[in-house]
Amino acid sequence: MPGVCVRMTPRGAVTGAPPPSPTLYNALCWATAVLYGDAEAQAMAEELTCTGAFPLLHADGCLLRFYPMPVLAPPVFHLPDRSLPRKQQETRTLSLVKRLKGAQYLSESLFEQFVQGALGVGTLLQELEAGLLVLRGGCLMHAEEAQRFGLGRGGRDLLTTEDITHNEIDRWTLAVAEGRLFLREATFFAPQVGLWFGVHAASPKRLERLPALLRFLSDTGVGGERTSGKGQFEFQQWDVAPTPPAPPTPRAWVSLSHYLPDSQDLHGWNTPPRYQLVHWQAKYEAMYAGGLAVYKPLRRLFAPGSVFPYTQTQEVYGRAVPSGERLGHTVWVCGRAIPAFAGGEA
Numbered sequence: 001m002p003g004v005c006v007r008m009t010p011r012g013a014v015t016g017a018p019p020p021s022p023t024l025y026n027a028l029c030w031a032t033a034v035l036y037g038d039a040e041a042q043a044m045a046e047e048l049t050c051t052g053a054f055p056l057l058h059a060d061g062c063l064l065r066f067y068p069m070p071v072l073a074p075p076v077f078h079l080p081d082r083s084l085p086r087k088q089q090e091t092r093t094l095s096l097v098k099r100l101k102g103a104q105y106l107s108e109s110l111f112e113q114f115v116q117g118a119l120g121v122g123t124l125l126q127e128l129e130a131g132l133l134v135l136r137g138g139c140l141m142h143a144e145e146a147q148r149f150g151l152g153r154g155g156r157d158l159l160t161t162e163d164i165t166h167n168e169i170d171r172w173t174l175a176v177a178e179g180r181l182f183l184r185e186a187t188f189f190a191p192q193v194g195l196w197f198g199v200h201a202a203s204p205k206r207l208e209r210l211p212a213l214l215r216f217l218s219d220t221g222v223g224g225e226r227t228s229g230k231g232q233f234e235f236q237q238w239d240v241a242p243t244p245p246a247p248p249t250p251r252a253w254v255s256l257s258h259y260l261p262d263s264q265d266l267h268g269w270n271t272p273p274r275y276q277l278v279h280w281q282a283k284y285e286a287m288y289a290g291g292l293a294v295y296k297p298l299r300r301l302f303a304p305g306s307v308f309p310y311t312q313t314q315e316v317y318g319r320a321v322p323s324g325e326r327l328g329h330t331v332w333v334c335g336r337a338i339p340a341f342a343g344g345e346a
Contacts (some may be wrong), residue, residue, distance in 0.1 A: 003200035003338065004207060005240045006214060008053060010194055011232040013186045015224040018053040018195050021257035022282065025050045025334040027222045030285050031213040033329055041329060047206050049316045049336040051198040051242055051256040052304045055105055055139055055158055059149050059192045066105035066139050068305035070114055070254050071274040072121040096125045104138035107145055112244045115254065115342040160188045198242025198256065198338055200316055211237055247343030250310045254342055259302040260335020262319040268311035275306035284326045296323040299333055310341065
């Protein structure tokens with residue numbers, strides 16, 4: 001069945017990057033366990049799939065969603081002409097490639113162009129050079145979209161990542177431990193910037209409970225360092241499809257989640273995927289265990305934006321795997337992914 005979206009209005013910064021799909025999945029499963037019991041939580045764990053949390057820009061009633069930047073085929077440079085003007089042109093192109101690598105998210109209109117096969121790395125470089133695209137805090141959008149939201153020349157970054165200095169406290173003396181300074185990354189949001197993520201469940205019963213689960217998360221937060229005010233959001237269900245319409249003849253699909261394929265997914269990959277790998281080793285939920293930090297086993301997952309060959313149409317791909325027991329619950333790491341199907345030369 002088609003999924004829905006959830007809007008996340010930030011009340012402050014988040015620790016690290018915006019919440020990824022396994023974190024949102026586990027937060028919703030823990031909320032189900034607290035509100036409805038372990039049996040319902042395990043049923044939810046078997047059906048639930050989330051996308052990652054991506055930027056959402058809103059102003060004057062207008063909304064602009066962003067999607068993960070697809071992994072593009074790198075451009076191949078040939079330099080048969082070694083004249084100075086040719087070298088200067090290639091240098092400018094390489095500079096544009098470097099700028100493009102700073103893009104983590106595509107606006108919805110650009111992402112729709114990509115999945116329809118009308119956007120590739122060459123087109124992006126040309127439009128970036130012509131000033132038709134604007135990059136703000138890792139978010140790439142059309143210049144018209146930037147102007148509409150007041151993000152023209154000299155505009156603010158949508159997301160800002162900073163390293164925050166912390167002190168380690170000696171639990172015996174209750175004083176700052178000498179020489180124990182450390183840095184922890186945090187992401188800050190510009191005004192009118194929030195997040196969104198997609199939710200998919202095999203049965204309508206699971207989505208019927210989503211509003212109650214979101215109210216629970218609005219009280220508790222999501223992610224790390226929640227007791228210090230990080231990861232606090234207002235969650236609101238939003239009945240919009242997570243993915244743009246699929247092209248008539250899909251040739252690939254873009255993962256909107258952290259993805260762990262099963263053996264069935266691997267069959268039929270007649271072309272190599274374009275991907276990024278993530279080493280995933282998150283902590284177990286510590287709210288009900290006195291803050292004790294225990295890590296899950298290491299997993300390697302495909303990052304959102306990875307592009308895979310199309311084999312057959314599925315609502316979700318991949319699998320969830322158990323990572324151990326925690327407070328009487330079987331805890332899972334979700335590697336199921338919501339796809340955005342792409343055509344053309346994607």
